[in-house]
Amino acid sequence: MIVFQDVCKRYREEVWALHDLTLTIPRDDFVFLVGPNGAGKSTFLKLVTAEERPTSGVILVGGVDISSTANGGLSKYRRKIGIVFQDTRLLGNRTVFDNVALPLKIAGESGRHIRERSMASIKTVGLPHLANRRADELSGGELRRIAIARAIVPRPEILLADEPTDSLSPSAAAEVMDLLMDISRSGVTIVVATHHREVVDRLRRRVVRLDEGRITADRATGGFDG
Amino acid sequence: MNSLRTLRYVVGASFAAMWRNRFTSFAAIMTTAVMLIVFTTFLAINDTLDKMIETLGRRTNLVIYLLDDAKPSDVNALVSRASSRPDVAQVNFISRAEAAQSFRETLTDLAEVLDVIETNPFPASVEIRMLDPSGVLELAEEMRADTAAVEQVLVRADVVGKLLRISRLARIGGSVIVIALGAVTLFVIFNTIRLAVYSRREEIEIMKLIGATDWFVRGPFVIEGAFIGLVGAGLAVVAFVVAYSRIGPTLNALVAFLPIQTETGFVANLTLFTLLVGLVVGSVGSFFSVRRHLET
Numbered sequence: 001m002i003v004f005q006d007v008c009k010r011y012r013e014e015v016w017a018l019h020d021l022t023l024t025i026p027r028d029d030f031v032f033l034v035g036p037n038g039a040g041k042s043t044f045l046k047l048v049t050a051e052e053r054p055t056s057g058v059i060l061v062g063g064v065d066i067s068s069t070a071n072g073g074l075s076k077y078r079r080k081i082g083i084v085f086q087d088t089r090l091l092g093n094r095t096v097f098d099n100v101a102l103p104l105k106i107a108g109e110s111g112r113h114i115r116e117r118s119m120a121s122i123k124t125v126g127l128p129h130l131a132n133r134r135a136d137e138l139s140g141g142e143l144r145r146i147a148i149a150r151a152i153v154p155r156p157e158i159l160l161a162d163e164p165t166d167s168l169s170p171s172a173a174a175e176v177m178d179l180l181m182d183i184s185r186s187g188v189t190i191v192v193a194t195h196h197r198e199v200v201d202r203l204r205r206r207v208v209r210l211d212e213g214r215i216t217a218d219r220a221t222g223g224f225d226g
Numbered sequence: 227m228n229s230l231r232t233l234r235y236v237v238g239a240s241f242a243a244m245w246r247n248r249f250t251s252f253a254a255i256m257t258t259a260v261m262l263i264v265f266t267t268f269l270a271i272n273d274t275l276d277k278m279i280e281t282l283g284r285r286t287n288l289v290i291y292l293l294d295d296a297k298p299s300d301v302n303a304l305v306s307r308a309s310s311r312p313d314v315a316q317v318n319f320i321s322r323a324e325a326a327q328s329f330r331e332t333l334t335d336l337a338e339v340l341d342v343i344e345t346n347p348f349p350a351s352v353e354i355r356m357l358d359p360s361g362v363l364e365l366a367e368e369m370r371a372d373t374a375a376v377e378q379v380l381v382r383a384d385v386v387g388k389l390l391r392i393s394r395l396a397r398i399g400g401s402v403i404v405i406a407l408g409a410v411t412l413f414v415i416f417n418t419i420r421l422a423v424y425s426r427r428e429e430i431e432i433m434k435l436i437g438a439t440d441w442f443v444r445g446p447f448v449i450e451g452a453f454i455g456l457v458g459a460g461l462a463v464v465a466f467v468v469a470y471s472r473i474g475p476t477l478n479a480l481v482a483f484l485p486i487q488t489e490t491g492f493v494a495n496l497t498l499f500t501l502l503v504g505l506v507v508g509s510v511g512s513f514f515s516v517r518r519h520l521e522t
Contacts, residue, residue, distance in 0.1 A: 049435060071521070072440075079437035089432045093246055106438045108232045150436070 001027050002048060002158065002189065007057030007067075009043050009213070017043040018213040021057070025191060027157075030184045032200050033193040035210035041193035042086070044210070045160045048191070049083060050074050062157065079107055082151030082188075084161035088143045092136035096122060096146050099135050103154040121149040125179060141172035148179055158189045165196050173199055236445035243426070244450055250425065251454060254418045258458025258504060259465070261411040266466045266500050268407050272400040273492070287362050288354040288369075289380040294322075296375040301350070304375050308354055311365065316355040322346050349377060411503075415458075416511040419451050423515040430519040440520050447512040455508020459501045466500070467493060 002025040009018040018040045025031050033041045046052040047059055050066050059067045066077060090099045101118040109117070122128050125145035130138065138146065144164055151159055161180060165173035177192075177199050184190045194200060200207060209217035244251045292301060301319070309317045320328070325348035330337040340346070356362050366379045423430075433443050470493065 051435060075434075075437050075439045075442075077437075078435060083435060089428070089435075091429055091432065102433070103436045105235050106433065106436060106442055108229070108235075110231065154437075 001025065001060075001062065002191070003058075003060040004044075004047075005058040005060070007047065007059060008055045009040075009047065009052065010055045016213050018047075018054075021213070021215060023208065023215060023218070025189060027189055028184070028187055030181070030190045030203075030205045031192070032203075032205060032207045033191060033210060034195060034200060034207055035216075036195065038212075039210040040213040041195075041210055042162055043213075045083075045162050045191065045193055048158070048160055049078060049081060079103065079154055080157045082154065082156035082159040084144070084147045084151045084159070084164050086162040086166060088147040090135040090143060090147060090150070093134065095132050095134055096127070096138070096149075097131045099146060100149045100153050103150060107154060117153055118149075121153040122146070124152065124182075125149045126175075141168050141176070144168060144172075144176050145179065148176065148183075152183055152188075156188060158191070159183060161190070161192045163194055163196075164192060165194060165199050170198065174202070177203060232442060233445075236442065237449060240446035240449035240453070243446055244453065247422065247425070250422045251450070254415075254422055254454045255458045255461070257418045258415050258455055258508070259461035261414050262459050262462035262500055262504060263465050265404075265407050265411045265503070266462060266496060268400075268404050269496060269499075270466075270470065272397075272404050275396050275400050287356045287382055288366060289382075290352040290354070290369050290376055291378040291380070292350045292352065292375055293377045294349060296350075300372070300375040301352075304369070304372055305352060308352065308365070308369070311361070313356055313358045313361045314354055314365075315357040316353075318353040320351045320353060322348050322350045325349070325351065412507055412511075415455065415507045416515070419454065419508065419511040420515040422450075423447055423512065423519065427519045430516065434520065443520060444513065444516045447516045448509050451512025451515075452505055452509035455504035455506070455511070456501060457504075458508070459504025462504070463497045463500050467497065 002023075004021050004023045007018055007021045008016065010016050021040075021044070033044060035041055043052060047054055048061060048066075050069065054067050057067070058065055061077070062080070064077065066074075069077065091102075097118055100121050101114050104114045104117060119128065119131065122131050125148050127142060127145055127149075130142060130146075135143065135146065148161075148164070151161075159180070164176050164180065168176065173196065180190055180192065181203065204221050206221065207217070207219050208215060290304070292304075305317055305319055308314055323346065326340060326346045329348065330340065354365070356365075362381060366381045369376055369379050430443050
């Protein structure tokens with residue numbers, strides 16, 4: 001469960017990314033965060049990963065107050081979260097397998113586990129034939145899928161995806177979202193930040209709308225416009 | 227078990243990264259090598275200067291040749307008078323027999339001359355080394371006045387004094403250059419490693435965001451830095467030893483008063499010191515270069 005309580009985030013004097021945000025995302029939920037550019041969607045995700053710290057307020061993830069967790073304690077916490085970055089952030093000069101295996105190597109898993117689970121993850125996203133290709137040789141859609149494979153390989157409790165369908169064709173976007181839906185069914189809490197109307201309207205899941213750092217709508221099974 | 231796997235990964239990752247970024251690694255190794263060659267050469271030059279100053283400082287400034295019939299009590303009085311001066315470092319009495327023996331040992335080819343003439347032609351003498359050569363002329367005058375024991379006074383102070391002053395300046399200058407060069411070497415190596423780390427800052431950020439500990443991220447960089455520093459220092463040492471072993475003896479033969487050290491101990495110490503500098507600067511440089519990117 002993710003709980004935001006009166007969370008404010010200010011980047012510079014007078015630049016407020018989030019204003020008194022209070023929101024609860026239960027375990028296993030699938031939530032779309034929608035809103036225009038600069039609404040605070042990415043800031044929300046960065047606060048969950050503790051890449052950014054709140055200016056005020058409390059953030060509880062799985063009952064742990066991460067707003068006050070020291071930097072040294074974040075590594076274990078982050079291993080429970082899978083992240084699909086907007087720009088994928090795959091290591092271009094490594095193979096697909098190496099990219100996907102990285103979280104397991106960080107966790108100190110055995111070689112056999114790393115091989116089996118990484119390959120299983122790559123199969124889940126439907127690209128086992130690309131395992132030995134360098135990441136910088138992949139198309140945009142393939143990169144997104146591999147980014148998802150890396151995010152799910154440590155079997156996270158929470159999966160955060162920042163604009164996972166950005167710059168993808170409609171069919172590739174639909175495939176990526178279907179993949180996230182499948183992962184959600186396995187009991188993973190998923191938060192997707194997007195401004196793609198078609199994606200949100202097609203899946204009809206919970207939609208939280210942000211505007212200028214405030215929640216302007218929160219509907220259990222809404223479309224992009226509520 | 228996990229720690230062992232992590233350690234294996236960290237070591238493997240450091241060598242894999244060096245191979246992936248082999249051009250950057252090569253540039254860093256060559257920069258380290260060049261800087262350490264210059265640094266090591268200056269250390270050797272500074273050491274030669276030190277030795278030269280030491281040798282000059284050991285030289286006698288004043289030699290007093292004694293009359294053959296000087297009474298032992300007059301000679302003792304002269305020695306005591308010279309020894310009691312605060313600007314005198316050392317007073318040595320050389321008997322006639324010791325002077326002859328020294329002649330035999332130093333100029334072996336001419337030793338037979340002494341056997342031919344049968345008598346000992348050398349006078350007894352008193353050799354004086356000054357702490358401060360500036361008072362040597364005054365002392366020489368004082369000794370010349372002692373007609374009961376002194377036959378002749380030989381002063382070497384002028385030349386020695388000037389050489390000492392030049393050497394002192396050279397020693398200070400040498401130390402300043404070595405320190406400055408050491409600082410520049412550290413700066414260049416550190417920045418080369420920092421650039422290598424900077425080019426991989428995104429990788430560091432990604433690893434941190436997917437749960438890597440600071441040591442997991444830092445480990446490969448520190449090993450890489452240590453390796454680059456050590457290999458760079460190794461190349462510097464090889465270049466230095468080859469050049470030194472050829473140039474050192476030649477210079478020694480050409481300029482006899484230059485005490486260039488060619489013995490194995492000196493070269494071994496310099497080699498170990500250079501390797502240590504490379505290792506420490508490489509690993510510590512990487513440690514601090516990564517630190518600023520670990521704040522994610």
